[in-house]
Amino acid sequence: MWGQVWPAFVNALKGGILIKTLKGRPISRGCGQGEALVTNESISFLGSVDPTTGIVIEEKHELKGQSISGKVLVFPAGKGSTVGSYVMYQLKKNGTAPAGVINRSAEPIVVVGAIISGIAMVDSTEPDAITTIKTGDMVRVDGTRGVVEIL
Amino acid sequence: MYLTREEEALLDGEKGPTLQKAMELLTALGDIYGADSLVPIKSAQIAGVSYKTIGDAGLEWISDLKGKVVVPSILNPAGMDLERWHEMGVDEEFAANQTKIIEAYQRLGIRCECTCTPYHIDTSLASFGDHLAWSESSAVSYANSVIGARTNREGGPSALAAALIGKTANYGYHLDENRAPVITVQVDCQLSGADYGALGYLVGAQVGSDIPMFRLQSRPTNTELKALGAAMAASGAVALYHVVGVTPESGSYQAPDETITIERSQLDEVFGKDRGHHVDLAALGCPHYSLEELELAAELLEGVRVEKEVWIYTSRQVRDASPDAVRRIEASGAKVFVDTCMVVSPATDRFGYVLTDSGKALKYIPGMCGVGSGLASIRECLKGRNSD
Numbered sequence: 098m099w100g101q102v103w104p105a106f107v108n109a110l111k112g113g114i115l116i117k118t119l120k121g122r123p124i125s126r127g128c129g130q131g132e133a134l135v136t137n138e139s140i141s142f143l144g145s146v147d148p149t150t151g152i153v154i155e156e157k158h159e160l161k162g163q164s165i166s167g168k169v170l171v172f173p174a175g176k177g178s179t180v181g182s183y184v185m186y187q188l189k190k191n192g193t194a195p196a197g198v199i200n201r202s203a204e205p206i207v208v209v210g211a212i213i214s215g216i217a218m219v220d221s222t223e224p225d226a227i228t229t230i231k232t233g234d235m236v237r238v239d240g241t242r243g244v245v246e247i248l
Numbered sequence: 249m250y251l252t253r254e255e256e257a258l259l260d261g262e263k264g265p266t267l268q269k270a271m272e273l274l275t276a277l278g279d280i281y282g283a284d285s286l287v288p289i290k291s292a293q294i295a296g297v298s299y300k301t302i303g304d305a306g307l308e309w310i311s312d313l314k315g316k317v318v319v320p321s322i323l324n325p326a327g328m329d330l331e332r333w334h335e336m337g338v339d340e341e342f343a344a345n346q347t348k349i350i351e352a353y354q355r356l357g358i359r360c361e362c363t364c365t366p367y368h369i370d371t372s373l374a375s376f377g378d379h380l381a382w383s384e385s386s387a388v389s390y391a392n393s394v395i396g397a398r399t400n401r402e403g404g405p406s407a408l409a410a411a412l413i414g415k416t417a418n419y420g421y422h423l424d425e426n427r428a429p430v431i432t433v434q435v436d437c438q439l440s441g442a443d444y445g446a447l448g449y450l451v452g453a454q455v456g457s458d459i460p461m462f463r464l465q466s467r468p469t470n471t472e473l474k475a476l477g478a479a480m481a482a483s484g485a486v487a488l489y490h491v492v493g494v495t496p497e498s499g500s501y502q503a504p505d506e507t508i509t510i511e512r513s514q515l516d517e518v519f520g521k522d523r524g525h526h527v528d529l530a531a532l533g534c535p536h537y538s539l540e541e542l543e544l545a546a547e548l549l550e551g552v553r554v555e556k557e558v559w560i561y562t563s564r565q566v567r568d569a570s571p572d573a574v575r576r577i578e579a580s581g582a583k584v585f586v587d588t589c590m591v592v593s594p595a596t597d598r599f600g601y602v603l604t605d606s607g608k609a610l611k612y613i614p615g616m617c618g619v620g621s622g623l624a625s626i627r628e629c630l631k632g633r634n635s636d
Contacts, residue, residue, distance in 0.1 A: 124276055148305060179403045183296075183305035190308055203280060209405045212272045213309060 141177025296404025445607030448479025479607025
């Protein structure tokens, strides 16, 4: 009986009854799960995020004061200094890195940072992650397959 | 992107985690930029060396890597002269961290040669048609434009990944179709020396990352082309340019119809912006001076006693190859430092205003060092005066 029910159950999940699935492009391998933190603003890791605490410190950024640690960080793209890649690595070593990253359109600073740090990352999802995922949603990022699930 | 069986095996981690990460970096960037495959490289030049720019974050990453590069690989300038840092006024803590960075790179088999002018120290690193993974923007510009080699503007980690794998993703300036000029720059006056830095400073800001084709009245030397390309890569993001009748690929293309014209008065404005400003430091050698430039500085300083601090930057190899010029320069009170430059060293930060003969340094000093900068000819710089 399980042989028939289980696939149907999984299909129901994938069909969006219980789990909403966003299909994107795999960027950095591995899986990460956490509460979503969504912003419409680009992020520069150098100077904008405190590597010790994982708290956004950039003045005027809409995430200012919030922690990215353990979150699935959803933002349009990276910006600023290429040293930002190393800052992501530092966050990882300090245990303050995001659990996963979803970008609308990946650029090299965040791509390099996610890969060297082993942070799961996906971009170009369909439907668009920034408008589909809400801050606080429990999200799983599969950077190997390029799939995002809202649990 | 197509990968060979060997490349797939590296990506699957069969040769360990460092090479797996390196392959992940190359393939991810290749996919983003639409590369069809990886291409073997002749050499790598790796940025992200100065502790001032990469800090503890970069030091941690480089220190954790394990492996050996498989192609000749050298470094960008560090934050200090690795021997005479004390004389530059660099503090002990910075020096200790900078030394750790250099040692970490050396453990990966990278040559401890810190220069933005790899082409001055070893001509085997890049020849016409070679594929490279170089990071330093002025060296990228020189390799593509003056040598006719092929490299994108790599970040530090992607250049290092390419050095470990011996390949880079085949996109951008590696491909013929992306090397054609899109705008003509007509220069209506004679140029010499620092004029080329001023020209690059103006044109880079106007063309951004486009490929310009210059029509010049003067025939530039390679040293002058170095200054032109460095300034354009700083005020814009120009990684390749052509000069009609001069650079090796210029004959393959027609000058594009869209044209901007540069006149003498515009160049004079770049030089004249702070004319008469008090000078605290004259800093020359951005990019690092060649043998010829060092010799010229020595001639100009013959029998002179400099009134201001005059620091000249070059590579260790060029300095060691011209002991006589260095002795004559230092007899004047000027100093020749190696391994570093005025932009990436914290030593510049304590001066109030820096005069330079480099369009690139003119652009970067205010932001990177927090001090003012002015452009002047090498003669004026050595006199420490920004005036005729």
